[in-house]
Amino acid sequence: MDETGFATHDHSGCIEAGLARAGRICAAAGARLTPLRRQVLEILLAEHRALGAYEVLEHLRQNGHPAQPPVAYRALDFLVRHGLAHRIERLNAFVACSHSGRDHAPVFLICRACGAVAEAGWQPGAGQIGAAARAHGFRVEAVVAEALGTCPNCRAAAP
Amino acid sequence: MDETGFATHDHSGCIEAGLARAGRICAAAGARLTPLRRQVLEILLAEHRALGAYEVLEHLRQNGHPAQPPVAYRALDFLVRHGLAHRIERLNAFVACSHSGRDHAPVFLICRACGAVAEAGWQPGAGQIGAAARAHGFRVEAVVAEALGTCPNCRAAAP
DNA sequence: TGATAAAGGGTTATATTATAACATATCAAG
DNA sequence: CTTGATATGTTATAATATAACCCTTTATCA
Ligand SMILES: [Zn+2]
Ligand SMILES: [Zn+2]
Ligand SMILES: [Zn+2]
Ligand SMILES: [Zn+2]
Secondary structure, X not given: OOOOOOOOOOHHHHHHHHHHXXXXXXXXXXXXXXXXXXXXXXXXXXXXXXXXXXXXXXXXXXXXXXOOHHHHHHHHHHHHHOOOEEEEHHHOEEEEOOOOOOOOEEEEEEEOOOOEEEEEEEOOOOOHHHHHHXXXXXXXXXXXXXXXXXXXXXXXXXX | OOOOXXXXXXXXXXXXXXXXXXXXXXXXXXXXXXXXXXXXXXXXXXXXXXXXXXXXXHHHHHOOOOOOHHHHHHHHHHHHHOOOEEEEHHHOEEEEOOOOOOOOEEEEEEEOOOOEEEEEEEOOOOOHHHHHHHHHOOEEEEEEEEEEEEOHHHHHHOO
């Protein structure tokens, strides 16, 4: 699957492909993609934006699955641990991963206007952050990189 | 003032210099560094790590200034708006700025073991994030870059 | 100067995000 | 089946953050 970025596209394909890929990843990892976890992933895949845990919970309830907060947090934690979703720190929210299965460090492009999130891959060790870490004798284990701005669709709508 | 990074140093100098610099910056900007705001900045400057708003509040109270949460949040918001402190999204916490006065985009190196935070400057537009944004037609307005890992001191202590 | 507007701070209450703790259910082996 | 491990259900509560209101201080200007 290619970068969808902010371009319009056949979105039902995103959902199906994402679920199928998640199934393969979990099978390969010996992890259990239970109906609940699969449903939460489907909720995230249904949008190219980040959802708060309580938004996910609300979707679950609307889908006929009444649940309490820990249910949503645990499912989201599973998805994040297995690389099927990411947590966006800036938003206290979660987004389905666009590159699941590939070992990658994500950088998120978050549109202030419409909330859309695009995920780009990068090499944290290669660029300026890696250089800064080496200069400080710091060993990097994980990087959060989140850019806020405006996506091309929103700039076209209100330039 | 130079990068202190994770190196040991005369820390009382950090506090005095930081307060003096903040005074100059606020005077130049026509902003009011009131006693409360100055006290909160001093609390942050006293540590090279990020403090949660409620930790700041606790320090305020111990310093003989009983206060409610909005007091801490408003002072922290002032400091962040004027570039005297930064919010670390990953930690829901705040840290005194090491580069205040200079126009800069910060990248934070956060030690998992001891909580120390070093702040390095970078050029978000120049590297991979800028390239990714351009490739997506995305206009970047602000970047959060936070690296978690281990600082040289902690690696020396427990390699 | 005194009136008035603007900004800061004090306080209460409440919203939002997240987790601890424990009970029950389901699953995988042996 | 039994048993240990994993997953889910549920209650309560912790941790983080803000809305709204009121009063005081500071700045502006007639
Ligand atoms: Zn899509
Ligand atoms: Zn947009
Ligand atoms: Zn210092
Ligand atoms: Zn350390």
